[in-house]
Amino acid sequence: MPGRVLAGPPSVKIVLIDFHTHSNASDGALSPEALLERAAERGVALLAITDHDLVSGYQRAASKPQGSVRLVPGVELSCVWSGATIHVVGLGIDCEHPAMHRGVARMAAAREERADKIARRLEKRGYAGALAGARAVAGESQLGRPHFARWMVDQGHVKDLNEAFDRFLGQGKPGDVKAFWPELDEVVAWILGSGGVPVLAHPLKYRFTNTKLKRLVQAFTAAGGGAIEVTSGRQTPDQVRHLQRLADEFDLEISIGSDFHRDAPYAADVGVDLSPFAGRRGVWQRWLGDN
Numbered sequence: 668m669p670g671r672v673l674a675g676p677p678s679v680k681i682v683l684i685d686f687h688t689h690s691n692a693s694d695g696a697l698s699p700e701a702l703l704e705r706a707a708e709r710g711v712a713l714l715a716i717t718d719h720d721l722v723s724g725y726q727r728a729a730s731k732p733q734g735s736v737r738l739v740p741g742v743e744l745s746c747v748w749s750g751a752t753i754h755v756v757g758l759g760i761d762c763e764h765p766a767m768h769r770g771v772a773r774m775a776a777a778r779e780e781r782a783d784k785i786a787r788r789l790e791k792r793g794y795a796g797a798l799a800g801a802r803a804v805a806g807e808s809q810l811g812r813p814h815f816a817r818w819m820v821d822q823g824h825v826k827d828l829n830e831a832f833d834r835f836l837g838q839g840k841p842g843d844v845k846a847f848w849p850e851l852d853e854v855v856a857w858i859l860g861s862g863g864v865p866v867l868a869h870p871l872k873y874r875f876t877n878t879k880l881k882r883l884v885q886a887f888t889a890a891g892g893g894a895i896e897v898t899s900g901r902q903t904p905d906q907v908r909h910l911q912r913l914a915d916e917f918d919l920e921i922s923i924g925s926d927f928h929r930d931a932p933y934a935a936d937v938g939v940d941l942s943p944f945a946g947r948r949g950v951w952q953r954w955l956g957d958n
């Protein structure tokens with residue numbers, strides 16, 4: 668799919684940046700190299716690959732020539748706050764730092780434990796070989812419910828992915844096993860410990876009341892959080908303003924990203940136009956220089 672052409676008066680330089688994207692090292696469709704290539708084609712100046720709970724996608728891209736794109740180390744960590752699963756993006760982290768290294772290892776163990784439990788539950792229902800099967804589907808990607816679903820389809824246990832989720836893997840079904848994520852303040856500490864900026868990801872996605880959202884932002888700020896995303900894909904101007912006010916209220920910087928996983932109708936492509944946010948206190952100022 669060709670990238671969107673951004674036209675503007677010749678004197679206006681449009682700067683695209685993206686601090687929230689996924690490669691197929693987690694649940695994105697593009698390889699880290701292809702994601703980097705997409706960003707370059709679109710003219711993205713700064714890119715963070717923020718895969719779920721791992722840094723191998725970023726590291727793979729970072730080991731390749733990056734052309735015109737400046738790659739910022741990133742990750743998106745899952746955690747728990749007040750009983751809800753929350754995502755925190757870490758930007759500018761040192762992936763080799765023991766704080767991040769240990770953290771990422773712990774996340775991998777939590778996912779592994781969850782996959783084991785999903786497999787045991789499926790096997791108890793007569794679907795033998797679920798773990799090995801799903802692992803084969805996942806290949807080098809992080810093992811998750813979509814791989815179990817694909818395996819069930821391939822084995823003819825269900826007719827399609829929808830049925831796999833409806834009957835076995837969706838919310839409230841046997842394969843709906845919650846991973847044992849760390850607490851919000853723990854993942855924030857890993858990011859800070861490894862020299863990064865903790866960013867509260869897609870604050871409106873949790874569907875909290877405004878009161879609860881403020882409590883979350885309060886807790887995040889108290890833990891040492893530094894920024895919140897004001898755009899993470901498609902948002903209405905009202906939503907962006909709401910999040911900007913929240914950032915101002917808690918004296919946080921803002922971050923912008925697409926949360927790109929794959930080309931899909933209604934999904935944002937890689938790269939967010941920085942111009943509406945120029946003049947705001949943004950995390951990008953660390954890497955953008957004087958642009």
Ligand code: MN
Nearest residue numbers: 689694719928
């Ligand atoms: Mn995802």
Ligand code: MN
Nearest residue numbers: 743754868869
């Ligand atoms: Mn997320």
Ligand code: MN
Nearest residue numbers: 687689743926
């Ligand atoms: Mn994401």
